[in-house]
Amino acid sequence: MVELRSVTKRFGSFTAVQDINLSVRAAEFMTFLGPSGCGKTTVLRMISGFETPTEGVVLLDGKDVTLEPPYRRDVNQVFQSYALFPHLTVADNIAFGLRMKKVSRIEIAERVKRVVDLVSLGGFEQRKPGELSGGQRQRVALARAIVCEPKVLLLDEPLSALDAKLRHQMQIELKRLQQRLGITFIFVTHDQEEALTMSDRIAVINKGKIEQLGSVNEIYHQPRTTFVANFIGEANILPATVLERGDERVHIKLDGKLDLVIRDANLAADTESVLVSIRPEKIHIEKQHPSGDFNVFEAEIAEEIFKGATDELTLRHESGLELTACAANESAHEECFAKGDKVWCSLHPNDVVVVQEE
Ligand code: ATP
Secondary structure (H helix, E strand, O other): OOOEEEEEEEEEEEEEEEEEEEHHHHHHHHEEEOOOOOOHHHHHHHHOOHHHHHHHHEEEEEEOOOOOOHHOOOOEEOOOOOOOOOOOHHHHHHHHHHHEEEOOOOHHHHHHHHHHHHHOOOOOOOOHHHHOOHHHHHHHHHHHHOOOOOOOOEEEEEEEEEEHHHHHHHHHHHHHHHHHHHOOEEEEEEHHHHHHHHHOEEEEEEEOOEEEEEHHHHHHOOOOOOOHHOOOOOOEEEEEEEEOOOOOOOEEOOOOOOEEEOOOOOOOOOOOOOEEEEEHOOEEEEEOOOOOOOEEEEEEEEEEEEEEOOEEEEEEEEOOOEEEEEEEOOOOOOOOOOOOEEEEEEEOOOHHHEEEEO
């Protein structure tokens, strides 16, 4: 549905977006995730036509639109600021695009009613934007974009003005809406949790380049670089030396301190040192010696931080190696783990992931 081929954007001598190649499928929920200033909005603006690439080609539904103005593209954009007309009612704001397209009055009324129901704004049709909450305004902006039934909807941090609870609620509503409508969504955010909640695939962008493109599962469980591992979720990132290679497993020494077995990560034959990423929740902690064969070690809980649903634990191995782990707080009445406890840890070889330095 959307294809970017070798797209680069320079502002003067500054390269904001560098050689991006990307295909977004029809009805897919694709998210551009990255830190502030990495180029997410610029990529979106080249898809909507508000910016022209310095090099490369933008295709929509197979057609080269690189030089087409925004109004000639079957794409709608929901802006961070919502950009609603303050003097128009909710219904008139939503109907605006259809009026511009000279759709008949009867059809406008029908289509507006349908999207008002879709975004649960029934009863608010005659209010002005100033009489709505942030979340309701956001839904008006969405309804206004959806009512024109674009093939592609671009959303630039549309939830950033909402409080945490409403934001989470809207993430789920938006995802459901996208599935119901079957529209291609391209969503921009710097919030990794938001990206994981909503997307089919995520393009992690760093310094104008796609650092990794993959399903939410791939991005989370198999980060390819230290940047991706750090930006999405928590990670212990440590150097390791390769000790021995087996058929399917590789023996490594983590930070010169702890022997581990990891899965064969297609390492080049002469690789001697690597960086690995270990997610805190992948370290299983028990009070008794576990039955597993691989990567079992004893550690002391050096620190415990209460985080509500989980405890963040700092594990200290006798070698001095420290790892961050987390444990579910299953019961308020039973203290599961406490500072100073000796515990047994185990780590599946698949959960020690080799990553490239950023
Ligand atoms: P944020 O999350 O803060 O919105 P972003 O990832 O969307 O950031 P962009 O808005 O795409 O980032 O900007 C990428 C880089 O390009 C930034 O360094 C920005 O300052 C620069 N930039 C964007 N638009 C222009 C412009 N019109 N002229 C010059 N530089 C620009």
